[in-house]
Amino acid sequence: MKKKAKWSLVLSLVLALSLVLSACGGGTSSKKSGSSTSLAKDQTLNLAATADIPTLDPNLATDTTSTNVIAMTESGLTRMHNNKYHWDLAAGAPKVSADKKTVTFKLRDQKWSDGKAITAQDFVYGWHRQNDPAAKPAYNFLFAAASIKNAAKIEDPTNKKFYGKYNELGIKALDSKTLQITFEQPMPPFFYSILSQPQFYPQRADFVKKQGKKYAQGASNLLYSGPFVLSSWNKGSGWTYKKNKDYWNAKATKLNTVNVQVQTDIQTRVNLYKTDKIATVGLTGEYVTSLKKTNADEIHTALSPSMFFLYINQKTNKNLKNLNLRKAINAAIDRDSFVKVLFNDGSVGSNYVVPKGYAVGPDGKDFRGANPVSGYSAGTAKDAKAYWNKAKKELGIKKLNLNFLSSDGAQYKQWDSYLANQLQKNLPGVTVTINQQPWANYLKLNQSFKFDLAFSGWFPDYQDPMTYLDMWTSGNPQNTTGWSNKKFDSLIKSAQTETGNPSKRWNDMLAAEKTMMADYPIVPIYQGGETWAQKPFVKDLSYPSYGPQVDFVQTYITKH
C-alpha cells in the first residue's frame, strides 16, 4: 500500500504540472497527412462501437451492432455493397421460373471456418431454424415479407394447422449445391437484396446442436463464412476481426485486422479519434460544429433511411379524426429549423413517408424522384392557423390539450420541447403535455393508444418502399393511429399481390403515399442523416442506406 501511495503522489504531481502546462498551450489539432493512393503496409483498421454485441445468433439478432458483425463474418446468397446487391454464396443469378414463383440457385464453393463445405442443406436448416418457435426467432417476419411460400402461416400463432411447421417453408435442397425457393406469388423485386440479411444466412445443424446453449456466445462458438472471421470477443470491451483467407472473394479484402473497442460515451469516442486511436467516428450536432473548425476535410455526411414522425391517435381521441386539425398540427411545425438547430448532422426536414435515396423503381429512378422530391408542401404557420380555425369551427371547440408521448433520454427533452412549443405558438388555444417514458413503457402506451401524439421512428427491413407503407393499412399492429383508408388499403393490397408487374406495383406505391399524405394519419418530421469524421488515409469505408451499418469489406488504408 505504501508503494501505491508513493506512486499516486508522483501521479498527482504530474497531473498538477500538466494542468499548468496545458493552460499555456493553444488549441489542439490532429496531424494532417497528404493523401496517397499506395497501400500502407499495415492494413489494420481501428474502430469504436457504441455498444457491445448483444448476440451473434442470427435468430436473435435485431440490432445494428449484432447484424453488422454477422454481415462482416458470415455470408448469404447475396451481399450488399454500396447499396447494390452482389452475388455472394450464390454462384450468379438464379434460374427463375416463367411464373416467377420458383427460383433455383447454384451455390458457390465456400467453406465454413472449420473446413467443411457450405451446402444447400445448411441454407435449408438456417431458414428452418428461423421459423422454429423453439429457437425463439425475433425477426422472422422477413420471410413473410419476402412472400416465401407458407412463411406467413408458419409464423402466425393463431394458425393451428401451420404454426411452427417450418418443414412447410418454401425452401428445398435439390442437391448439396442447388437450392430451390418457392414463393406465394411472383418473387418480389427486393428479394435479392433481402437475402443479404442475417436471417437468410445458412447455419449448420450439427454445429448448432453440438454447441447447444453456448451457440454464438463467444468467438469460438460460431462458424464463419464471410470476408472476416471474429478472432476475439471480449464482452464489454471489444472484438477483433481477422481477414478470412478462405473467403471466395478474399482478394477483394485488403484489411488484415479490424479492432473494435466498445465506447458508450461520444465525448470519449471523439477524443479517441482526435488522438488517432480510431479511424472514424460518428458525430452528433455539437461535435460536427467543433470538428468542422479543426478537421473540416474529414467530415462526411449521408442521408440515412430512418424516418421520424408523430403518430396521431384518432382512434381514442375523436377530435383528431378531424382532417383540418391534423393538417393544422402538420403545418404548425417548422421542420427545417428543427433539424438545423437541434441536429446539424445531415438530417433533413421531411413531409413524406418513403425516404430519399433509398429505393429505386423499375424505371431506375428514386422513389422520391417520382413523388415530390423534398416532400409535399406542409404549409406555413399562417396555413396552420387557418386550418386550426376551421377545425375549431367544425369541432365546436376553443381549446385543445394534447398528450405528447415520447421516449425518455436527454436528447428527447430538447426535441419534445421544440415540437410542443411550435404547436403551442402556432395554434393558439392548444396546450401540449409532454409525457416522456422509458422505451418499454413508451411501447406499451403507444400500442394501447394512450397518447394523442407520439414521437416515433421507423427503420427499414428490406430495400423497398413497402417497408414504410404497409404498416399503415387498417388494423396493422404497427398502425397505432386508428387511421383507416379504403383507397390506401386497396393500393397496398394490389402492390403486394402485383409482384409480377413491377411498374404497376411501383405506381401503386407512389399513389399510396400520395393518398396517405393527403389525409395525414401521421406528421412526418424528418429523415435522419449521418455525419462522421474519417481519417484521410481510410478509403472505401461506407455507411450504406441498406445493409450493414458500417461496411468495411473492401476498405483499405493508404500510406500516411
Add this chain to the structure above:
Amino acid sequence: MGRYVLKRLGYMCVTFYVVITLTFLSMKLLPGTPFQNPKLSPVQINQLKHYYGLDQPVAVQYVKYLWNLLHGDMGGSFQFGNESVSTLLMAKFPVSMDLGLEAIILGTIFGILLGIIAGLHRGKVLDWGTMVFSVLGISIPSFIFAGVLQYFLGVYVQLFPVAGWNGPSSHVLPVISLAVGVLAEVALFMRTEMVEVINQDYIVTAQAKGLSRAAIVYKHAIRNALIPVVTILGPLTAAIITGSLVIESIFGIPGIGSQYVSSITTNDYPMIMGTTELYAGLFILSIFVVDILYGIIDPRIRVSGGRA
C-alpha cells in the same frame, strides 16, 4: 465473538432474502416486456413471452426463480442473446471491483493524510486549503473531473490513454477521477475527528507525561480519530464499486455499471435480479466487515455489538 459473528451472518441471510423478494416483485411492476423491438406485433410478443415463461403468474415465476437460484442458475440475459447472467457478471464485476477498490484505497490514504494535516494545523493556511479542496471534491461530480482529466492528460498532452482498461497507465485517469470524491469525504471527516480528539483530556495528559508530539499524534490522536472514519468506509466502498457507472462509461471500462442501467430500461429481468443480488450481497458484506473491524480497532464495541 464467534456467536456475534454467527448472529450477524444470520441477519445477513435474512436481509439478502428480503432484498431478492422485494426486487423481484418491484421488477415485475416495470411496464412493458423485454421484447422491445417495435416491429413485433402483440401476437408475436405474447408468443415470445410464452417461450420464456413470462406468461405465468408472478408467484409461479418467483418460486421458479428462487429454485433455480438455489441451484446456481441465474437465468439468461434478454439483452445478450440468452447468455447466462452469472457468466456475464463474473466477466464484468471484477473490473468494476478493481476500479472501485483502487479508488477507495487511493482516496482513503490521501484523505486520511490530508485530514490529519488539516486537523493538526487547525485554522491555518494548510487547514483552509484542505477544506476548500475537500468541499470542491465533494461538490464537483466525478464525471467533470473525468472529462477534464481525459481532455488534458489524454487528448492534449497524451500522457495517458483516453480510454480503455488494459495496463496500469489506463487505470490512472479513471481511478483518480473516482478517488477525488472519496479523498474529499474522508479528509473532511478525518479533520473533524482529529480536531475533536486533540482537545480531549487524555491528549493533554499525554502531553503532560512528556510524550513526544509524534507519539501523541500517532498513538493517541490518529487511532482514536480513525474509528468514525471506518464507519463511513463500508457504505462508501459499496457506493464506489456500484456507483462508478459514469466513470466506466466515460473511460470505456468494461465493468458492470452500464449493464445494470440498461438491464432496467430493457426489462432484462434475470440481469436486474443478478446484478441487484450482487450489489446487495456486497453491501451487506461490507457492513459486516465494518462491524468486525470496529471490534478490532475498539474492543469495547465488540461487547456492545453482541447485544445488537
